[in-house]
Amino acid sequence: MTMPKQAGFQVKAVKNPDWARDEIILACQLVMDNGWKGLDAQDAKVVELSGLLQLLPIHAEADRNEKFRNPNGVARKTFDIATRYPEYRGKPTNGGALDVAVLMDFLSRPDEMTRVARLIRQGIAVGELQSLAPTDDEVFDDYSAPEGRLLMRRHQAHERNGSLRKKKIASVTQRGGQLACEACGFDFEEVYGDRGAGYIECHHVVPLHEAGEGRTKLSDLALICANCHRMIHRRAPWPTPEELRASIERNHAADRRAAEAIARPRRGACD
Ligand SMILES: [Zn+2]
Ligand SMILES: [Zn+2]
Structure with missing residues (x-):
């Protein structure tokens, strides 16, 4: 028995997907360049951005309908x-929390966010960003990287680059160093024996908006365990390994104080 052919007609999504952070970044940059005023659908810059947004590898073809990111939208x-x-003195039009979050990023860090927008545009123009697979962290939300999903994908592709990781690990072991997490000290071999020998993840400590030009230096990579790596990327702004270490130590100290308070006999209570 053969299945009926699906070809010949296409089911279009009823509603287009919400705007992702990357898309809002590009739109926000247009608004900033326009003196914080909205632009009309006939504006050449809007038409150009509409074409660009349709190229971004963020929303699956099946989730889009024919109006997807058209100039009106x-x-x-x-x-x-x-x-x-x-400073706008009227009633806001629709928009959501993510629009406001990106706007605030632009207002507090205009140069950095302009650079982010430029990197996304460049990455699409040369075809680099289209070839990267989505990352695990994207399933969380649009808040884990202020620079958006596409530069985040590039970041994780760098970190998973096997030869770079090997070089980093070799550079540490050759110096007689231990393959331990720079934030919490976890050593895979110590805990898992042979199975864990030689294993550690690499975290690229250079911010997304600064990375990308020039080659990754080994000194830009930190050795980090899987748990700490997840925690760093979980929410922006990302702590450095040193900052994460300090917060782990603070939490431990608080834990210890609490444990000591429980263990200490309370005077004059019921003796
Ligand atoms: Zn760790
Ligand atoms: Zn990382």
Whole structure:
């Protein structure tokens, strides 16, 4: 028995997916360059951005309908952002929490966010970002990387680059160093024996908006255990391994104090 052919007609999504952080970053940059005012659908910059957004490898083809990020939708988004600008004196149009979050990022770090927008555009223009697989962290939310999902994918591709990791590990062991997590000290071999020997993850400590130009230096990679790596990437801003170490130590100290308080006999209570 053969299955009926699906070809010949296409089911289109009823509603287009919500805008991802990357898309809002590109729209927000347009609004900033336009003096924090919205742009019309006929504007050449809006038409250009509409074409670019349709190229971004973020939303599956099956989730899009024929109006996906068309100039009208892009223009509407620029007004959603512009009417959230703190000095705007009217009622905000629709827009969501993520629009506001990205707008605030642009207001507090305009140079950095402009650079992020440029890197996303460049990465798409040269085809680099289209070839990267989605990362595990994307399933969480749009808040784990202020730079968006696409630069995050590039970050994780760097970190998973096997030859880079091997070189980093070799550079540490050759110096007689221990393959232990720089944040919590976890040593895979110590805990898992042979199975864990030689294993550790690498975290690229250079911020996403600064990485990408030039080659990754071994000194930009930190040795980090799987748990600490997850915790670093979980929410922005990402702590450095040293900052994570300090927070682990603070939590341990608090734990110890609590345990001591319980263990200490309370005077005058019931003796
Ligand atoms: Zn660790
Ligand atoms: Zn990392």
